[in-house]
Structure formats: C-alpha cells, structure tokens
Amino acid sequence: MEHIREGLIPTVLGTAVTTAGLVMKQNRKIDSMISNTVFGFGLAHIVLGTIDLVEHRNRF
Secondary structure, eight states: OOOOOOHHHHHHHHHHHHHHHHHHHHHTTTTTHHHHHHHHHHHHHHHHHHHHHHHHHTOO
C-alpha cells in the first residue's frame, strides 16, 4: 500500500470544506454565521495540513 504524506488529507479536506463555505456564502438563504464557520473550519484545515506537509517533507 502506498504511503500518503502526513498532512495531505487535512489539506485536501480543508480545500473541499473551504470551497463549500464559499458556495454557501453565495447562497443568501443560508445564515452568514454558518457559512463563515464552515469557511473558517476549512481554512484551519488547510493551514494545519500545510504545516504538517512542510514539517515532515524531509522524512521520505
């Protein structure tokens, strides 16, 4: 089984969640607090996943 780099899954997940948050922001029927929360949650995953990718880049 191929090894997945540490931090790649949170980064990809964060990208998907951030995109969903952006789409939710475009929809006026959804409360802005919910869309902002989803957007921020996605950005946090991108940042933390990127930190893991940079921190562990020399392991493999």
